[in-house]
Amino acid sequence: xxxxxxxxxxxxxxxxxxxxxxxxxxxxxxxxxxxxxxxxxxxxxxxxxxxxxxxxxxxxxxxxxxxxxxxxxxxxxxxxxxxxxxxxxxxxxxxxxxxxxxxxxxxxxxxxxxxxxxxxxxxxxxxxxxxxxxxxxxxxxxxxxxxxxxxxxxxxxxxxxxxxxxxxxxxxxxxxxxxxxxxxxxxxxxxxxxxxxxxxxxxxxxxxxxxxxxxxxxxxxxxxxxxxxx
Numbered sequence: 001x002x003x004x005x006x007x008x009x010x011x012x013x014x015x016x017x018x019x020x021x022x023x024x025x026x027x028x029x030x031x032x033x034x035x036x037x038x039x040x041x042x043x044x045x046x047x048x049x050x051x052x053x054x055x056x057x058x059x060x061x062x063x064x065x066x067x068x069x070x071x072x073x074x075x076x077x078x079x080x081x082x083x084x085x086x087x088x089x090x091x092x093x094x095x096x097x098x099x100x101x102x103x104x105x106x107x108x109x110x111x112x113x114x115x116x117x118x119x120x121x122x123x124x125x126x127x128x129x130x131x132x133x134x135x136x137x138x139x140x141x142x143x144x145x146x147x148x149x150x151x152x153x154x155x156x157x158x159x160x161x162x163x164x165x166x167x168x169x170x171x172x173x174x175x176x177x178x179x180x181x182x183x184x185x186x187x188x189x190x191x192x193x194x195x196x197x198x199x200x201x202x203x204x205x206x207x208x209x210x211x212x213x214x215x216x217x218x219x220x221x222x223x224x225x226x227x228x229x230x
Contacts, residue, residue, distance in 0.1 A: 082171030101187035110144030113208035125162025132167035141202030158219030
């Protein structure tokens with residue numbers, strides 16, 4: 001009889017144990033909330049005034065006489081408001097070559113991780129002016145592969161610094177940047193005359209430079225910090 005009672009007790013304990021263990025187990029962790037990237041309006045609100053750091057201003061095109069674009073300093077970034085001309089330099093593609101672009105060059109100032117020039121038709125990148133007495137981009141913590149947010153007509157595109165341009169002119173980005181922002185990307189007749197804001201984050205690097213997904217991830221994070229700190 002004792003043996004039967006012992007077996008019954010063990011069976012009852014086995015039946016109760018799983019539920020007891022389950023109730024004692026910690027609840028699964030709640031995933032951390034991912035902070036949403038700033039909107040175009042939130043970014044633009046932080047560029048409403050300009051603390052000019054450039055020694056003078058830039059022209060937007062070779063054929064204009066007035067210099068209207070200043071480089072503005074901010075906490076963690078510099079920014080400027082300009083037009084957008086189309087850069088189609090770098091790797092030859094259907095969109096970017098000697099036949100589509102009168103000023104095509106088969107190289108860019110900064111190269112992919114495999115040593116090849118950037119691909120303007122595929123990679124969103126911006127062009128910074130070559131260093132001059134007006135402004136040296138490197139003195140503001142900018143370099144090839146640096147992270148930038150480009151804003152136009154309510155849209156935000158995260159791009160890298162991919163090329164350098166004339167020392168007296170500003171406002172240029174790759175075919176892919178323009179296309180993603182809804183701007184005509186044709187190098188012969190595309191671009192826009194105004195309304196583009198460029199925010200470049202100091203001491204930042206996207207690696208590898210050609211990885212746009214990395215550019216977006218890093219750009220969104222830096223943009224959030226920029227909004228919070230300005």
